[in-house]
Amino acid sequence: xxxxxxxxxxxxxxxxxxxxxxxxxxxxxxxxxxxxxxxxxxxxxxxxxxxxxxxxxxxxxxxxxxxxxxxxxxxxxxxxxxxxxxxxxxxxxxxxxxxxxxxxxxxxxxxxxxxxxxxxxxxxxxxxxxxxxxxxxxxxxxxxxxxxxxxxxxxxxxxxxxxxxxxxxxxxxxxxxxxxxxxxxxxxxxxxxxxxxxxxxxxxxxxxxxxxxxxxxxxxxxxxxxxxxxxxxxxxxxxxxxxxxxxxxxxxxxxxxxxxxxxxxxxxxxxxxxxxxxxxxxxxx
Amino acid sequence: xxxxxxxxxxxxxxxxxxxxxxxxxxxxxxxxxxxxxxxxxxxxxxxxxxxxxxxxxxxxxxxxxxxxxxxxxxxxxxxxxxxxxxxxxxxxxxxxxxxxxxxxxxxxxxxxxxxxxxxxxxxxxxxxxxxxxxxxxxxxxxxxxxxxxxxxxxxxxxxxxxxxxxxxxxxxxxxxxxxxxxxxxxxxxxxxxxxxxxxxxxxxxxxxxxxxxxxxxxxxxxxxxxxxxxxxxxxxxxxxxxxxxxxxxxxxxxxxxxxxxxxxxxxxxxxxxxxxxxxxxxxxxxxxxxxxxxxxxxxxxxxxxxxx
Numbered sequence: 001x002x003x004x005x006x007x008x009x010x011x012x013x014x015x016x017x018x019x020x021x022x023x024x025x026x027x028x029x030x031x032x033x034x035x036x037x038x039x040x041x042x043x044x045x046x047x048x049x050x051x052x053x054x055x056x057x058x059x060x061x062x063x064x065x066x067x068x069x070x071x072x073x074x075x076x077x078x079x080x081x082x083x084x085x086x087x088x089x090x091x092x093x094x095x096x097x098x099x100x101x102x103x104x105x106x107x108x109x110x111x112x113x114x115x116x117x118x119x120x121x122x123x124x125x126x127x128x129x130x131x132x133x134x135x136x137x138x139x140x141x142x143x144x145x146x147x148x149x150x151x152x153x154x155x156x157x158x159x160x161x162x163x164x165x166x167x168x169x170x171x172x173x174x175x176x177x178x179x180x181x182x183x184x185x186x187x188x189x190x191x192x193x194x195x196x197x198x199x200x201x202x203x204x205x206x207x208x209x210x211x212x213x214x215x216x217x218x219x220x221x222x223x224x225x226x227x228x229x230x231x232x233x234x235x236x237x238x239x240x241x242x243x244x245x246x247x248x249x250x251x252x253x254x255x256x257x258x259x260x261x262x263x264x265x266x267x268x269x270x271x272x273x274x275x276x277x278x279x280x281x282x283x284x285x
Numbered sequence: 286x287x288x289x290x291x292x293x294x295x296x297x298x299x300x301x302x303x304x305x306x307x308x309x310x311x312x313x314x315x316x317x318x319x320x321x322x323x324x325x326x327x328x329x330x331x332x333x334x335x336x337x338x339x340x341x342x343x344x345x346x347x348x349x350x351x352x353x354x355x356x357x358x359x360x361x362x363x364x365x366x367x368x369x370x371x372x373x374x375x376x377x378x379x380x381x382x383x384x385x386x387x388x389x390x391x392x393x394x395x396x397x398x399x400x401x402x403x404x405x406x407x408x409x410x411x412x413x414x415x416x417x418x419x420x421x422x423x424x425x426x427x428x429x430x431x432x433x434x435x436x437x438x439x440x441x442x443x444x445x446x447x448x449x450x451x452x453x454x455x456x457x458x459x460x461x462x463x464x465x466x467x468x469x470x471x472x473x474x475x476x477x478x479x480x481x482x483x484x485x486x487x488x489x490x491x492x493x494x495x496x497x498x499x500x501x502x503x504x505x506x507x508x509x510x511x512x513x514x515x516x517x518x519x520x521x522x523x524x525x526x527x528x529x530x531x532x533x534x535x536x537x538x539x540x541x542x543x544x545x546x547x548x549x550x551x552x553x554x555x556x557x558x559x560x561x562x563x564x565x566x567x568x569x570x571x572x573x574x575x576x577x578x579x580x581x582x583x584x585x586x587x588x589x590x591x592x593x
Binding site: 004005007008017104105108109282283 | 338341342343344345359361364365367369371372374376377379380384387388389391392393394396433437
């Protein structure tokens, strides 16, 4: 049953070209094009522009290493712009079609848990597709750098770096899924596309403000409260823990708190949405 | 000798659904046998749509139980033996008719087994197969909805107002399709319609609901055979309705009186004595409309059939 629902949801979403473009293709495409353009401008203005954004231009004899793309893409594939674009796609899938007209067509012939899990499955596929396209865009970015600065290309990555990149990529993937789970719960409870877009965005915004204001609130990363309240902080903490050796205040206990926070923010909305949906009357709005 | 008792395709016991203080269904008991075309009738608010939504698992009853194809509502194995169309269907506007059927075939677990072009042809949408459904008329959406309900070859089909929005040729085709489903394919069709003449023409049995309860059930031929009525063209109609009480139903400018042949002369004498002007009095056989209006206490409008 889940397989049927998953195939049907994936087929339906694939036909909604505008949503596919906005949620998956747009950001990597803009990054690739904008990146190439940035290199061109940067070179024409000297290396000041690159310095300002912290971009390291390889020395003249040094080739551009395409292997660096993995670490960069893994870390950046859950950036704010990608999160918002994925939110648009997820909200459309969860709430845009979450109407009486759709449910009366399909719900009589499949169980409700499968129908919801299929939508979640499609969003997870979108998150993977988005990450892969972002990786491809990063390759384009580096190739453009090599072309503009007339450097040769190389490809090298050691096993440890690859392992770290894979772990960071997994964390970024979980972060995207976690963010869109808020859209799922909101969509099920409100049956409103606007709410499914606005609530996760507003919540993320408030959490971002709280994260920035943490020192003022007396919150330290090693404390339970901020790690449980702020999934963005939990994600950043875990990324830092993976990227380098643990240093104070990143103790093992802090990492476990971060993992707990991120996991709860991912799993609880899903459980809530499934429980709510199973008992919900699907009648006219 | 062995007696085979066939399980009803739909069985409903003590079904109640309340919305706040409104009881949309009020302890409904109903058993729909396998085979033929079964009509569910009732004025607006009688509970037809609520019943259908419960049967499709869209809403949950407040009390009571319902089973479909021998299994409780919501059991996917049973529900997959059923097709449905509730009101005018709406499909994702970015899909073509062909894509809609392919999508629903995947969702229904029948995928490639469905003959999509064949179904589009059967409901007269071959030429519109690759057009986006956002440009479809209500009648075309209705046809596509019927194809979606039937394409997985269900044993039971539930159709809510299947001819709504269709032009006369379309209505005729739909009637023929429904009859052929029952007669040729052995599908049990359960439909709700406000078109009482249509129901009388294509249904084998009907249930009449009123205020969430079953008020009459039986074969159309039985219901219409037992209802001979005295049709009185009288003035003023309202006074006669008042005299007859629940035994009188307005029929345009006339009144249909549910009285026996023996009571007829006495009734006419009483009306004359009451100062009622009688232009005509004649015995008429009941049609489904008159049975419906009698059972639901509704008023038959002068020109059009009014089920509200």
